[in-house]
Amino acid sequence: MAKGPPVVQNSLTMQEVWDIYRENLEEVESQIRRNLDSDVPLITQISDHILDGGGKRIRPLLLILCARVCGYVHKNDLILGSLIEFIHAATLLHDDVLDEADLRRGQQTARRIWGNHASILMGDYLYSKAMCQIVAFQNHEINDVLSDACRKMAEGEILQLCANDQPRLTESDYLRIVEYKTGALVAAACKVGAIIGGASPYQQAALYHFGLHLGIAFQLADDRLDYTASGSRLGKTLGQDFLQGMVTLPLLHLLQSCSYEERLNILRQIKTRALGEGDLYHIIGLMDHHGSLQYTMARSQEYIGAATLNLEPFEDSTAKRALTVVADYMVTRDR
Amino acid sequence: MAKGPPVVQNSLTMQEVWDIYRENLEEVESQIRRNLDSDVPLITQISDHILDGGGKRIRPLLLILCARVCGYVHKNDLILGSLIEFIHAATLLHDDVLDEADLRRGQQTARRIWGNHASILMGDYLYSKAMCQIVAFQNHEINDVLSDACRKMAEGEILQLCANDQPRLTESDYLRIVEYKTGALVAAACKVGAIIGGASPYQQAALYHFGLHLGIAFQLADDRLDYTASGSRLGKTLGQDFLQGMVTLPLLHLLQSCSYEERLNILRQIKTRALGEGDLYHIIGLMDHHGSLQYTMARSQEYIGAATLNLEPFEDSTAKRALTVVADYMVTRDR
Numbered sequence: 001m002a003k004g005p006p007v008v009q010n011s012l013t014m015q016e017v018w019d020i021y022r023e024n025l026e027e028v029e030s031q032i033r034r035n036l037d038s039d040v041p042l043i044t045q046i047s048d049h050i051l052d053g054g055g056k057r058i059r060p061l062l063l064i065l066c067a068r069v070c071g072y073v074h075k076n077d078l079i080l081g082s083l084i085e086f087i088h089a090a091t092l093l094h095d096d097v098l099d100e101a102d103l104r105r106g107q108q109t110a111r112r113i114w115g116n117h118a119s120i121l122m123g124d125y126l127y128s129k130a131m132c133q134i135v136a137f138q139n140h141e142i143n144d145v146l147s148d149a150c151r152k153m154a155e156g157e158i159l160q161l162c163a164n165d166q167p168r169l170t171e172s173d174y175l176r177i178v179e180y181k182t183g184a185l186v187a188a189a190c191k192v193g194a195i196i197g198g199a200s201p202y203q204q205a206a207l208y209h210f211g212l213h214l215g216i217a218f219q220l221a222d223d224r225l226d227y228t229a230s231g232s233r234l235g236k237t238l239g240q241d242f243l244q245g246m247v248t249l250p251l252l253h254l255l256q257s258c259s260y261e262e263r264l265n266i267l268r269q270i271k272t273r274a275l276g277e278g279d280l281y282h283i284i285g286l287m288d289h290h291g292s293l294q295y296t297m298a299r300s301q302e303y304i305g306a307a308t309l310n311l312e313p314f315e316d317s318t319a320k321r322a323l324t325v326v327a328d329y330m331v332t333r334d335r
Numbered sequence: 336m337a338k339g340p341p342v343v344q345n346s347l348t349m350q351e352v353w354d355i356y357r358e359n360l361e362e363v364e365s366q367i368r369r370n371l372d373s374d375v376p377l378i379t380q381i382s383d384h385i386l387d388g389g390g391k392r393i394r395p396l397l398l399i400l401c402a403r404v405c406g407y408v409h410k411n412d413l414i415l416g417s418l419i420e421f422i423h424a425a426t427l428l429h430d431d432v433l434d435e436a437d438l439r440r441g442q443q444t445a446r447r448i449w450g451n452h453a454s455i456l457m458g459d460y461l462y463s464k465a466m467c468q469i470v471a472f473q474n475h476e477i478n479d480v481l482s483d484a485c486r487k488m489a490e491g492e493i494l495q496l497c498a499n500d501q502p503r504l505t506e507s508d509y510l511r512i513v514e515y516k517t518g519a520l521v522a523a524a525c526k527v528g529a530i531i532g533g534a535s536p537y538q539q540a541a542l543y544h545f546g547l548h549l550g551i552a553f554q555l556a557d558d559r560l561d562y563t564a565s566g567s568r569l570g571k572t573l574g575q576d577f578l579q580g581m582v583t584l585p586l587l588h589l590l591q592s593c594s595y596e597e598r599l600n601i602l603r604q605i606k607t608r609a610l611g612e613g614d615l616y617h618i619i620g621l622m623d624h625h626g627s628l629q630y631t632m633a634r635s636q637e638y639i640g641a642a643t644l645n646l647e648p649f650e651d652s653t654a655k656r657a658l659t660v661v662a663d664y665m666v667t668r669d670r
Binding site: 040041042043094097098117118120122123124125127128129131132134135136140143144147148150151153154155157158159161162 | 373375376377378429432433452453455457458459460462464466467469470471473475478479482483485486488490492493494496497
């Protein structure tokens with residue numbers, strides 16, 4: 001297991017962060033493999049597919065870094081990191097069914113290969129398997145934070161589902177959805193790191209809020225990418241959210257900024273689900289004109305700023321510097 | 336809270352069991368209501384629907400009875416009973432999506448009213464909400480048994496999905512599926528009762544196995560009802576399992592007992608999913624001829640026998656007698 005270099009450099013790149021923690025992340029991979037061991041071939045196939053699918057293991061990395069910021073040097077962060085990734089994979093399996101997605105990270109989705117039924121059940125399986133191994137740590141704080149994150153994720157998805165039928169939702173309603181569906185698990189990963197690192201309640205709360213704001217920033221950046229990234233760059237196709245009538249921040253901003261006629265027109269299109277590629281490019285043009293994508297990026301950057309403020313109470317260390325690099329990477333990737 | 340009568344009667348009817356534990360079960364209902372409290376209207380609506388849908392609260396009742404067999408007199412059994420019911424409701428929501436079911440207990444299913452998306456998410460929500468409240472008890476044994484039951488249920492459903500494509504599965508393969516998908520949660524309910532009742536590891540194991548065998552017996556009885564119950568009697572339509580190509584014990588027995596030509600014919604029908612009502616009545620006729628439904632009932636009764644053997648180490652009490660009555664009720668209901 002790499003201990004991380006004791007000498008703190010002035011600044012790090014994301015590549016250097018990957019290099020420094022490579023050995024740890026490889027151990028997370030081994031843990032994931034070990035956890036997947038099942039005598040049911042379909043379970044092994046689908047979990048291999050979803051967990052081999054090129055995920056960057058950002059949540060395990062954050063957990064490891066938060067543990068190390070608190071001075072943790074043992075190995076439980078790697079096992080817990082792998083379990084967070086299980087929960088994350090479970091949500092992806094269900095998300096792809098809900099979004100009827102055929103592509104994720106440039107690969108066919110599990111539901112495309114094995115069908116919706118298998119994907120729903122494998123989501124249930126990965127989640128419950130993760131919970132089994134989490135409770136085996138016999139740490140009540142960890143149980144609380146992770147079960148609470150799972151509840152919030154489910155609640156966030158339900159709020160999102162309700163929001164799709166009412167595009168008049170406010171920005172603060174939307175941010176609550178994002179906090180629940182994306183922020184909660186990132187926050188939980190950071191807090192679990194703090195817990196096993198023996199952090200004080202104050203430090204635990206600081207790292208929780210670091211993760212929460214980071215998760216929100218990440219989701220907003222992702223919302224923006226839906227209107228800018230091409231299939232080859234992000235591994236999914238342009239405008240998926242919009243074409244499914246999913247209201248995210250760029251569209252919310254546009255609805256608040258455009259003319260009355262434009263707004264009526266967009267709302268009607270969303271309501272009737274009569275959305276084609278032509279509409280998408282028209283919407284992107286309007287977003288350009290009204291600065292909706294710049295606004296989304298600015299909000300995302302604000303959340304990164306709010307996130308990193310929570311790191312101030314911690315002493316300077318490689319892990320702390322790596323956290324700010326990862327934070328920046330999460331919202332600037334793939335542009 | 337009813338304490339249950341101190342005088343043990345010679346024999347009880349199921350109606351008397353309901354009467355004796357009515358107050359306790361009403362408290363379980365109140366707990367369910369309290370747990371459902373959410374400021375998201377859709378969550379309240381769907382949970383009300385699924386949890387008001389006429390379920391008999393058999394699992395909470397078993398938990399209460401097992402706790403009392405071990406001498407437990409406090410109130411945690413009622414709260415934990417309500418949480419087991421949450422988990423059960425979560426599985427029903429996902430099951431109905433997987434089975435494309437329109438009716439459950441004579442009512443429209445949630446997926447029929449609110450759609451598959453809402454049902455999948457509400458299943459995730461109820462399950463994770465239950466886990467939040469379970470871990471709040473801070474009892475590692477309870478965490479272990481309930482998270483393990485959830486994992487087994489998901490694994491059982493995946494095994495069932497795989498089995499649907501290979502109707503040559505053996506009876507013992509099938510019984511493993513049933514043990515996981517239905518036995519595990521009933522067993523867990525009984526063991527949780529034993530744990531809070533302060534039972535010895537030996538007694539805990541006895542009540543776990545009581546529940547496990549009971550759950551298997553219940554599922555086999557249910558498999559049989561699929562070929563005998565009419566819509567109005569069981570609240571679901573005849574032959575649902577068969578029409579979906581789901582292989583259960585009556586069909587497995589038939590495949591092992593019928594002629595070579597009949598077997599080829601049935602296997603072809605299942606494989607091509609070319610199943611109509613005419614085929615169903617033909618199959619039921621064959622099952623009659625080969626005694627497949629009687630065989631399934633006999634196997635179910637055997638499991639009840641095996642279940643009740645596990646009660647022997649416990650002293651005579653109203654709760655113990657009630658357990659045998661409930662066991663009998665679970666496999667003889669609705670005939």
